[in-house]
Amino acid sequence: MDKWQGIEKVVVVGLGVTGLSVVNYLQRLPCDLSIRVIDTRQTPPGLESLDPAIEFHSGSWQMDWLLEADLVVTNPGIALATPQIQQVLANHIPVVGDIELFAWAANAPVVAITGSNGKSTVTDLTGVLAKSVGLNVGVGGNIGVPALDLLADDIDLYVLELSSFQLETTSSLSLVAAAYLNLSEDHMDRYTGMEDYAQAKQRIFKHAKTAIVNRDDINTYPINPIPTVTFGFDEQEFGVVWLEAQEFLAKQGQPLVAVEDLRLVGRHNLANSLVALALLEQVGIEPAxxxxxxxxxxGLTHRCQLVVDNNQIKWINDSKATNLASTLAALSGLQxxxxxxxxVGGVGKGADFSALEPxxxxxxxxxxxxGQDGDDFINLHPSARRFNTMEQAIEAIVPELQSGDSVMLSPACASLDQFKNFMARGDEFARLAHHYAN
Structure with missing residues (x-):
């Protein structure tokens, strides 16, 4: 508890799932804290579950509370560059996120994964594989369960997905291994440019013993060198080999499993599998x-997920592809x-989609x-047709389908113009797939 010495007044900024997990965690601590919550939304999600005894301010900033605090804990959705947070920092009041609080308390080995794309699949897969050898594994962070809700004395291994937003406010997370999968343009509405975004991602290596990096993406290598293990599509370290016209995942050129024996869809998932194997090796779990x-x-729902395979027509739900790089990855892996x-389409977040054309x-x-920014794609291919909704597009697709065809939702955009989130968009695609395939 030494991190909490001298801290009495804590202000949590932003409620929702993460903010609520922070409040609940603070209430469980054995020290006497004054806890206040601010959310600039009038009725934020999670409000119905907040302890009525907690002081709560909504609809605007409450600077008096912030400037009286000994510690401010922000939601990942709130950038450090926000003027009100900058004012807090200028008054030498520490600002952290939930992952930093987790770092103060975790008492079992931790591995973590970041990257512009693929991190959810790698996180989930790493957890599944670790559980398969009998470990009690806590999987969460930016995926599923908030990190603070994972804390328990009987956990053998924590596996965390970490976004750049979370890493901005994390400075003391000790990791057995940190995997950085790739870097591509995303969240340009949050960052001043790619360098700013890349620096946030690099924070994952700050207290990592080993870096797992992408041989094909120099941006994933730690700026301050630490021991590294690499993955890629050649025969080095964790990679692939061809033997007797068959492709295998391999380590140092030695085959581990035939690619055709895997049930994951898409070539990018071969890389994801290699990362999971590399991470587990760092905690003493042999790939074999x-x-x-x-x-x-x-695989995970909404991530190159085969939802229907009927009459030799495949319907693939890749609704999680909320940026260009995700869609490019999905396309590169299809057979x-x-x-x-x-x-394709939705909320483009100001991205340039021209790389899709070739x-x-x-x-x-x-x-x-x-969707809202469907026009951004219309000149990328001679076949392009414009629709208002996904359902209208699918109604146009169905009469065209022939045996061997595939229908894939991989929109390269966020979903918030027409759906609550990418999961709702994927669920609707799956519903329509089942409707029209049967």
Whole structure:
């Protein structure tokens, strides 16, 4: 509890799932804290679950509370560059996030994953594989369960997904291994540019013993060198090999499992599998011991998820592809036998989608553009057609389908123009797939 010495007044900024987990955690601590909560939204999510005894201010900032605090704990959605937070920092009041509080308390080994794309799958897969050898594993952070809700004395290993937003306010997280998967343009509405975004990601290495990095992306290497293990699509370290016309995941050129024996969809998921194996090796789990579990893993919902395979027509839900790089990754991994009917669009977040054009030109594809920024895609392929909604697009696709075709939602955009979140968008795609496939 030495981190809490001298701290009496704590202000939590931002409620929601994460903020609520922070409040509940603070209330469990054995020290006597004064806890206040600020949320600039009038009725934020989670308010109905907040202890009525907690002082709460909504609808605006409450600077008096902030400037009286000994510690401010911010929600990841609030940038450090926010003027009110800058004023707090200028008054030498520490500002942290929930992951920093987790770092103060965790008493079991921790591995963590960041990157622009793929981190949720790697986090989930690493947890599943670790559980398959009998470990009690806490999986969460930016995926699923908030990190503070994972804290328990009987956990053998913590596996955390960490966003750049979370890393901004994290400075003392000790990691057995930190995986940095890739860097591509995202959240440019939050950062001043790619360098600013990249620096936030680099914070994952600050107290990591080993870095797991992408051989094909120099941005993933730690700026301040620490021991590294690499992954990629050649025969070095964690990679792939070809033996007798068959491709295998491999370590140092030695085959581990045939690619055709995996149930994951998409070539990018081979890289994700290699990262999980590399992370587990750093905590003493040999790759060979988890191969059986890897063979049965089908991936996360909304991430290149095969939702229907009927009459040799595949419907693939990749609603989690909320940026260009995710969609490019999904397209690069597909093995098509017929035409790809690709659904794109939503909220583009100011991104430039022109990099899709040369990729689409190499595919047997028909492009269906919908949502707020669907027009941003209309000139990327001669087949492109514009629709208001995803359902209208799918209604146009169905009469065109032939055996061997695939229908994929991989929108390269956020969903908030027409859906509550990317999960709701993916659920609607799955519903429509089942409706029209049957």
């Amino acid at each position: 011991s988890v191969i059986a579990a890897l063979k049965t893993y089908t 098509l036998t017929g035409k790809l009917h690709l659904l 990729v689409l030109s190499q595919l047997n594809v028909a492009l269906y553009c919908f």
